[in-house]
Amino acid sequence: xxVFGTLSEKLTxxxxxxxxxxxxxxADVDGTVREIRRALLDADVSLDVVKSFTGKxxxxxxxxxxxxxxxxxxxxxxxxxxxxxxxxxGAQSQLSFAKKPPTVIMLAGLQGSGKTTFAGKLAKYLKSxxxxxxxxxxxxxxxxxxxxxxxxxxxxxVQIFAxxxxxxxxxxxxxxxxxxxxxxxxxxxxxxxxxxxxLGVDEDLMREARSVRDAxxxxxxxxxLDAMIGQDAVVTAxxxxxxxxxxxxxxxxxxxxxxxxxxxxxxxLTDRPIVFASTGESLDALEPFYPDRMASxxxxxxxxxxxxxxxxxNFDEDDANKVAEKIQSNTFTLQDFLEQLQQVxxxxxxxxxxxxxxxxxxxxxQIDNFDEKDIDRTEAIIRSMTPAERETPKLLNGSxxxxxxxxxxxxxxxxxxxxxxxxxxxxxxxTVAKGxxxxxxxxxxxxxxxxRAKRSPxxxxxxxxxxxxxRQRTRPFNRLxxxxxxxxxxxxxxxxx
Amino acid sequence: MAWSLSKAFKSLFAGxxxxxxxxxxxxxxxxxxxxxxxxxxxxxxxxxxxxADVSATLDTDDxxxxxxxxxxxxxxxxxxTLSLASEPGKPAVVLVVGVNGVGKTTTIGKFxxxxxxxxxxxxxxxxxxxxxxxxxxxxxxxxxxxxxxxKPQQDGQDPAAVAFQTVERAxxxxxxxxxxxxxxxLHTKSGLMDELAxxxxxxxxxxxxxxxxxxxxxxxxxxxxxxxEAFLEQxxxxxxxxxxxxxxxxxxxxxxxxxxxxxxxxxxGQGEGIxxxxxxxxHVFVRQLLD
Ligand SMILES: Nc1nc2c(ncn2[C@@H]2O[C@H](COP(=O)(O)OP(=O)(O)O)[C@@H](O)[C@H]2O)c(=O)[nH]1
Ligand SMILES: [Mg+2]
Numbered sequence: 116x117x118v119f120g121t122l123s124e125k126l127t128x129x130x131x132x133x134x135x136x137x138x139x140x141x142a143d144v145d146g147t148v149r150e151i152r153r154a155l156l157d158a159d160v161s162l163d164v165v166k167s168f169t170g171k172x173x174x175x176x177x178x179x180x181x182x183x184x185x186x187x188x189x190x191x192x193x194x195x196x197x198x199x200x201x202x203x204x205g206a207q208s209q210l211s212f213a214k215k216p217p218t219v220i221m222l223a224g225l226q227g228s229g230k231t232t233f234a235g236k237l238a239k240y241l242k243s244x245x246x247x248x249x250x251x252x253x254x255x256x257x258x259x260x261x262x263x264x265x266x267x268x269x270x271x272x273v274q275i276f277a278x279x280x281x282x283x284x285x286x287x288x289x290x291x292x293x294x295x296x297x298x299x300x301x302x303x304x305x306x307x308x309x310x311x312x313x314l315g316v317d318e319d320l321m322r323e324a325r326s327v328r329d330a331x332x333x334x335x336x337x338x339x340l341d342a343m344i345g346q347d348a349v350v351t352a353x354x355x356x357x358x359x360x361x362x363x364x365x366x367x368x369x370x371x372x373x374x375x376x377x378x379x380x381x382x383x384l385t386d387r388p389i390v391f392a393s394t395g396e397s398l399d400a401l402e403p404f405y406p407d408r409m410a411s412x413x414x415x416x417x418x419x420x421x422x423x424x425x426x427x428x429n430f431d432e433d434d435a436n437k438v439a440e441k442i443q444s445n446t447f448t449l450q451d452f453l454e455q456l457q458q459v460x461x462x463x464x465x466x467x468x469x470x471x472x473x474x475x476x477x478x479x480x481q482i483d484n485f486d487e488k489d490i491d492r493t494e495a496i497i498r499s500m501t502p503a504e505r506e507t508p509k510l511l512n513g514s515x516x517x518x519x520x521x522x523x524x525x526x527x528x529x530x531x532x533x534x535x536x537x538x539x540x541x542x543x544x545x546t547v548a549k550g551x552x553x554x555x556x557x558x559x560x561x562x563x564x565x566x567r568a569k570r571s572p573x574x575x576x577x578x579x580x581x582x583x584x585x586r587q588r589t590r591p592f593n594r595l596x597x598x599x600x601x602x603x604x605x606x607x608x609x610x611x612x
Numbered sequence: 613m614a615w616s617l618s619k620a621f622k623s624l625f626a627g628x629x630x631x632x633x634x635x636x637x638x639x640x641x642x643x644x645x646x647x648x649x650x651x652x653x654x655x656x657x658x659x660x661x662x663x664a665d666v667s668a669t670l671d672t673d674d675x676x677x678x679x680x681x682x683x684x685x686x687x688x689x690x691x692x693t694l695s696l697a698s699e700p701g702k703p704a705v706v707l708v709v710g711v712n713g714v715g716k717t718t719t720i721g722k723f724x725x726x727x728x729x730x731x732x733x734x735x736x737x738x739x740x741x742x743x744x745x746x747x748x749x750x751x752x753x754x755x756x757x758x759x760x761x762x763k764p765q766q767d768g769q770d771p772a773a774v775a776f777q778t779v780e781r782a783x784x785x786x787x788x789x790x791x792x793x794x795x796x797x798l799h800t801k802s803g804l805m806d807e808l809a810x811x812x813x814x815x816x817x818x819x820x821x822x823x824x825x826x827x828x829x830x831x832x833x834x835x836x837x838x839x840x841e842a843f844l845e846q847x848x849x850x851x852x853x854x855x856x857x858x859x860x861x862x863x864x865x866x867x868x869x870x871x872x873x874x875x876x877x878x879x880x881g882q883g884e885g886i887x888x889x890x891x892x893x894x895h896v897f898v899r900q901l902l903d
Contacts, residue, residue, distance in 0.1 A: 153650045156644060156649070156650045156834075157649065157650060157834055158834070159647075159833030159834055159835070161645075162641055162644050162645050225831060225856075225859070226713070226715070226856065226884070227712070227713025227714060227715060227829060227856075228713065229712070229713060256884070257749070257884075258721075258748070258749045258752035258753060259745045259748040259749040259752055260745075262744070262745035262748050262749075263743070263744045263745035263746075263749070265745075266744035266745055267744050270744070282752060314856075314858065314859040314860070315859065315860055316858075316859055316860050341713065341829075341831070343711070343829075343832050343833065343835040343836075343839075344831050344832065344833060345647040345831065345832055345833020345834065345835075345836075345861065345865065346644070346645045346646065346647050346833060346861075347647070347830075347831045347833075347859070347860055347861035348833075350860045350861075351831070351859075351860065354860075368711070368712065368798065370798060370800070370801075371711070371798040371799070371800050371835070372798075372799075372800045372835070372838055373833075373835040373838075374834075374835070376833070377833075396712070396742075396743075
């Protein structure tokens with residue numbers, strides 16, 4: 116940005132004095148949060164959203180567990196990034212199509228926001244997906260908007276329905292209605308209705324937009340918003356939500372250098388998904404919306420996030436190496452095993468996690484066979500052991516096993532099975548570890564392994580029910596995936612009693 | 613109306629009473645929500661504080677008056693007068709530039725009518741040869757304004773050539789004012805920005821350019837600063853036009869833009885009708901913010 120340094124720079128300098136790692140003080144947090152507030156405002160995030168957002172950051176920064184791998188500034192930044200992605204992400208956003216064609220998609224937005232161009236892009240995109248879209252010219256206001264849409268339809272190679280000349284002549288509601296009728300008759304499967312730009316404060320025109328909607332019962336009403344918009348984003352979004360109750364948002368002109376804080380404002384305010392990003396004047400410049408990209412665009416945290424990733428990777432590797440060493444020297448204990456399992460647990464449901472991975476389809480069977488309860492049972496058994504027993508499994512004689520079985524609500528056979536599995540897994544890991552030059556790599560394959568900091572769960576691995584768009588989310592999953600086979604080997608289904 | 617700055621200011625100042633700490637916070641919020649941006653907001657509040665501090669008994673009416681004075685003073689530092697002077701026998705050329713969809717073509721329609729009704733002969737040049745139907749759009753406006761137009765000779769013709777032909781025609785036919793429309797372009801696209809520089813160069817071979825007007829949309833946020841900087845650097849902007857002030861956006865970012873670039877706001881667009889264009893008067897602009 117021209118006038119102001121990047122947030123990364125500012126945070127780095129503001130917090131360069133805080134070298135010590137440890138619990139964040141309120142003063143550290145306030146200083147950082149102030150910088151973040153300013154950066155969000157510079158990025159045109161609306162004030163109300165900035166306030167609630169920074170409030171959340173402050174609370175989390177003060178209450179989250181200390182992450183040993185990071186210094187305080189890095190830790191706050193990581194929280195900021197997670198919260199950004201969370202607000203921007205949410206439910207998977209896809210167009211919904213009518214069960215019985217035609218699907219009707221209505222566009223609405225301010226003047227000059229890019230509706231007509233987007234209409235052409237969407238038509239071209241849908242056509243490439245095998246649909247048969249028709250564009251309906253309902254902007255009868257702006258001079259020659261109808262001509263413009265006609266040219267665009269030709270460029271996109273799709274049909275247009277434009278019975279009225281526009282320039283103030285014709286009734287948009289009637290045209291929209293006839294457009295849908297036309298699509299039904301001619302068997303077009305999607306109707307894209309381009310409407311005139313209108314201001315949120317223009318009550319007559321908002322009523323007209325509502326009439327268009329009511330006359331066509333659209334499956335989607337897309338609110339088209341210029342990424343360069345400032346604080347007015349919330350006012351306008353609210354007006355359009357009240358006016359036509361849009362179902363999704365399209366952010367346009369993202370090929371420029373606007374920070375696009377409006378994305379955060381609109382998501383924060385309306386909770387409607389952002390479906391598309393429009394990124395250029397050519398009809399092919401249309402992309403799905405990527406929350407993680409948008410997050411780093413708004414706050415320009417790229418540099419710091421790279422540092423954080425580096426710091427954590429080193430930390431993870433130290434950790435992994437320690438475990439690997441233990442295996443090598445035969446000092447890997449049931450306690451370590453339990454901790455590894457708990458790390459897996461913190462990453463969320465194994466099935467959900469693995470099912471989400473690209474390429475998980477091939478492993479479908481293994482995933483289906485994997486019983487999450489096995490982890491519960493294993494955990495219960497280990498928890499019923501004394502520290503000494505966890506350190507030295509050889510202590511586990513008959514009476515101890517019986518006590519553990521009772522304590523954990525399992526049978527002695529279960530306990531025996533676990534000890535056997537643990538020993539064979541440790542042995543196998545040792546063999547594998549020997550075969551691989553870098554000891555820690557082998558350990559990546561162990562079921563319980565997850566990058567971790569002992570007292571702090573690796574927050575960036577939290578699963579929120581969204582596909583793993585974020586690079587930093589998929590990376591650890593990838594490391595986990597090869598372990599799948601061993602997971603089902605070493606923790607088989609519970610034997611029948 | 614869902615929300616408006618004037619409403620927010622009104623509730624802030626409803627009925628004169630002693631100023632409370634909360635008023636200062638509301639003042640900050642209000643400026644931020646009008647897109648003043650964090651830096652200018654801080655400066656304005658500081659300036660208001662400096663004046664308010666010397667007054668022992670400050671009520672909210674005083675605060676409002678001081679705020680108005682501070683804002684107006686900042687705007688008064690710039691001269692909003694359009695310069696449409698030209699060499700004898702040659703037209704004054706106005707080049708209109710800006711990012712996509714801000715209202716360039718509409719502004720030209722209004723502006724052409726504005727000048728034509730003051731008895732000048734106007735010629736508009738349709739040098740947006742890129743956007744579909746842009747030429748037709750300008751032709752419709754030219755007709756409404758009752759002015760002449762020069763169109764490209766073929767589709768997608770070099771915009772610089774269209775601009776040049778427009779100026780030549782004005783010289784031959786004795787038009788006094790030439791207004792050239794250009795395609796919208798994002799200020800980050802260097803190829804397209806170079807094209808503007810070329811249009812300017814080509815026109816100036818025959819006639820000096822009187823004004824390069826950058827159109828800014830009032831709904832824009834802090835990106836307006838980036839736009840202004842880039843267009844100033846690469847197209848030699850001499851004046852700003854602030855459009856869409858009839859909406860709920862207040863365009864507070866122009867304070868920063870003027871101060872950063874030194875370029876004054878010269879025209880204001882407030883609607884889609886042909887008469888919805890006025891000159892820029894700091895007093896009126898501030899009153900619209902505060903009333
Ligand atoms: N409400 C309002 N709309 C405007 C104003 N100026 C332009 N517009 C609208 O903004 C849209 C884009 O305008 P246009 O002149 O085509 O923009 P260009 O791409 O910069 O040439 C059109 O729908 C115009 O009617 C204004 O001052 N107020
Ligand atoms: Mg135009």
